[in-house]
Amino acid sequence: MNYDNIKKVIESCHLNFLIGSGASRPFLGTLGTIENLLTDLAKSSLTKENKTIIDASIKKHYWEVAIKGNLEINNKGNSKLDSTKEAYLDFYSSINTILNKRKSNLISKQVNIFTTNMDLFNEDALEEGGYTYNDGFSGRLNPYFGTENFNNSIRKTSSHFEYQSELPLFNLYKLHGSVNWLLSANEKIKYDNNLEILKGVNDVKIDAKNLLDIEYKKSTKGGDIWVSYTIDELKDQISKKKIRKVKEHADFLEAYDKLIMINPTKEKFETTTRKLTFYELLRMYSNNLEKENSVLFVFGFSFADEHIREITLRVSKANPTLLIVIFAFDKSSKETIFEELSEHDNIIYIYDESDKIKYSLETINKTYFKKLSKELINIKS
Template identity: 50%
Template structure:
């Protein structure tokens, strides 16, 4: 499938993107070994009958999650202070979003909406900050200003603009941002049983301020990020003086568990509201790609997530009008994804590789969407925005940030 073919698809299809951790690579690490580590620890794989001390197990768990926090989460705090174009990864996001905004603004067909659905398993705030920086209209599921509240019902909202004369209305290009695994800018209010917005990443900052450090923990990974033997890690962990580290461990784990996210294993939320929101977001992912004449672009995502993989394959089989285009990083990634998706059984899944290089997130924009939008110009904006009855909650760019 060439760029000209993708352009034709975009002109007539509902636009959906599935974005994984590979999109934030370089600034944040992907650390596939963490998922394996937590799964092995949960099953106690490789431990002997005598290796059952729960204090030691908790220390290993804290060591894995501390490693994950330091490599994949903590640096998000720095993104809050980015005001220029110095962050290359953030620029990759803004470039793609700018291209999509142009595509949406130039759409003339009334058969498909001027919306794009951004589904991501990333807990980072790159998309949030990029949309805010560009001042685009977007919906992230939150409503309210003084007391923000998350509800998947808000994703049914639309935004219209009305001209100063004749009250002519037109749909505004809108990005729907679905954080399928939760987000670092979410916080849970146990008293009100609601998910609220954390625009300053206070939960993440509290974790970074705990006194726990690498010297209190045990090394669980080699230099390539691969998980070491659990029984050997256990032997090192039981040598620790728990009288000195237990308090710091408890503090770290308490703050870490306040993050509203699905850890990189198959852990589920305990709170009913969080659990329902998680499964509702997956349902909305399914519903959107089930729409007739939909396209799903996949980048930075390996389909290792069992739930998302199962949903995607089910819809690919039941919806013959759905087209899935996967940008695989390289040939090795392509072969892995082909095996996971059993590609031979699905005629509507295309996996693309770049013959003269790798399909990084930046390259997906440069070689595909930048070329598609060349020559397109965004029409002059209308004078003001008005909320239709379907749009009681405004753009989150105005919403509690």
């Protein structure tokens, strides 16, 4: 599928995006094999003490790599942070222009952003760009979350003749929760503007000597990669390093568990069905893909999440008008995703066969969405 094909799709389809952790690189790391580790740990027959040590070490590693950086999102001077924020801002700028300028008046000026990321890069870019978005919260002084808040549209009425025009609207669905969500006393999800929960996790310090090494560097033909230790290897580390459970292990896990998010384990769907909010978000993901003439653009996402994968495949078979366009970071990523999804007529992979071009968010936007937005501006002018 070349640029011209994608251009036609964008101008005539309901737009949906599925964004994974790869989009927030280089500032935040990806999930890696954390899901497998936590799943294996839950099924293991280790002692309660060893489980606590390993659980705290895995989640502390995940915290440091993929979550903690959200506390710095308003800072400046970090080149990785700045480049990641700029990539998101450019992306939303391009999509906003496309929504305003594309030819069809029969399609809503809404775009659905589905993301498993708990970070704040999407919100930060939407705020910075001054774009109208719906994250499911309503209220000003005490915003509360509700999935019923997504079924809205925004229109602007002129001061003369009461002419109405629809404004572009970004619906932001955070499928696995967010670092700025907290559970209130009345069991409702409240907006955590000051990131108090995140700060609470950060305040718990664990001495490095009481933590296990979760990954190690391995040399391959394609270069060095990071590989996770197995649960048995982590158990051996406990013996070799003579680590004992300390109060900080439990304190960290208690603070971490206050984060309103789906933990990366293969059993998370059972958790999702018990929590109406997450169940409803997945249902809305499915419902939007079932609409006629819809397109789902995917980037930074590996489809290792079996429940999102199953929903996506089911809808792709049920809705022949749905097109799924997957931007794979590199050739290896494409092969990994293909193993998860296999071949389907309405699933398209975009990647560089020569492996010279890496499809980061910046590259994807520059090659497709930003290019189209500039064309539309020139046409309209």
